[in-house]
Amino acid sequence: MKQDLSGIYLITDTHIQHRFSHMAxxxxxxxxxVRLIQYRDKQATGREALADIEAMMSKLKDxxxxxxxxxxxxxALAGGADGVHLGQxxxxxxxxRSLLGREKIIGGSSSTLEEALQxxxxxxxxxxxxxxxxxETKKKEYPPRGLETLQKxxxxxxxxxxxxxxxxxxxxxxxIGAGAxxxxxxxxxxxxxxxxxxxxxxxxxxx
Numbered sequence: 001m002k003q004d005l006s007g008i009y010l011i012t013d014t015h016i017q018h019r020f021s022h023m024a025x026x027x028x029x030x031x032x033x034v035r036l037i038q039y040r041d042k043q044a045t046g047r048e049a050l051a052d053i054e055a056m057m058s059k060l061k062d063x064x065x066x067x068x069x070x071x072x073x074x075x076a077l078a079g080g081a082d083g084v085h086l087g088q089x090x091x092x093x094x095x096x097r098s099l100l101g102r103e104k105i106i107g108g109s110s111s112t113l114e115e116a117l118q119x120x121x122x123x124x125x126x127x128x129x130x131x132x133x134x135x136e137t138k139k140k141e142y143p144p145r146g147l148e149t150l151q152k153x154x155x156x157x158x159x160x161x162x163x164x165x166x167x168x169x170x171x172x173x174x175x176i177g178a179g180a181x182x183x184x185x186x187x188x189x190x191x192x193x194x195x196x197x198x199x200x201x202x203x204x205x206x207x
Contacts, residue, residue, distance in 0.1 A: 003066045003082075005105070005126050005160040007035040007206045008199065011070070011186040014041065016136075022052050023059060025190055030065040032199035036105075036182065038085055040070035053079030066105055073099050083107070085128070088115065093122035107162065111145060116153040116161075128184060129153050131165020132175060136187070147178040154179030169198075172205050 010029040012022040020028075026037045037060065039053055053069055057080050060067045068083040069076040073096040076084040083105030084096055091099075096106050107126045108119035119127040133144050144165065154161050163180035168188050175183055185202060192198035 003035065003064070005036065005162075006181050007183075008033070008202045009036040009038065009162055009182045009184040010034045010189055010199065011038045011040050011184060013186050013190045015043065016187050017191045020190065020195060023056055025195055026056050026065075026067070027059060028196040029189065029199045030060055030063040032196050033203040034065055034199055036066050036068065038068050038070055038184075039081075040186075042071075046075070049075055050079055053081055057081055068105055068107070076100065076104070083125070085109070086124075093119065093124050097123055110153070111142060113149065113152050113156060116157055120157045120159050124159065126160040126162055126182070127153065127157060128162040128164050130163065130184075132163050133166030133171060135166040147174060150175065150180060151178045169201055169205075172202065176205060 012025045014022055022039055029037055041049060053075055057067055066082040068085055069081045070085050071090050073084045073091050077100060085107040086093060086096060087109045093106055093108055105125050107128055108124040109128050110116040110119050116127045116129060129150050131144055132150055150163055160181040162182040162184050163175045164184035167175055167183050167185055172183055189195050189198050
């Protein structure tokens with residue numbers, strides 16, 4: 001069942017840090033009140049990814065957090081996840097909807113207002129906009145989009161808007177002020193000395 005798409009959205013990463021597994025990061029995040037958790041591991045084999053997804057879904061199924069998979073609708077389906085996040089070059093949103101059904105969460109990436117409108121028109125449950133600020137977590141071929149693009153997207157679409165890219169506790173308030181319903185965070189939580197505490201600090205921004 002789809003849950004309210006608002007608040008903090010963690011993207012787990014075990015390559016920018018090696019102290020915590022995807023499972024450990026997800027567990028700490030949901031305990032801190034994070035609402036949406038995405039599994040992202042582009043280096044894992046299919047078997048490794050599915051094992052991670054199944055284990056994380058089992059851990060999170062009774063929590064308040066929804067759990068989705070990056071890029072791969074087939075992994076999300078096989079692992080019983082709550083949905084999938086799709087980039088511009090991934091499986092089309094309509095095809096993912098056909099595969100996963102109406103009750104699953106499907107999000108789509110955008111870097112321009114035009115792409116955001118397309119994501120909404122194609123039937124996504126939320127649109128991610130970014131990167132908002134400079135980020136080392138995921139290299140992009142285009143410059144940061146900034147708060148202005150985020151604000152334009154918020155004014156133009158009716159689905160929830162997720163801001164992503166270079167967001168920290170220091171700039172998060174400005175991002176929320178520009179209209180973000182959710183803030184997607186990876187390195188700011190995953191590389192923190194205490195991911196649980198850092199996640200709590202982010203969650204408090206929406207309380």
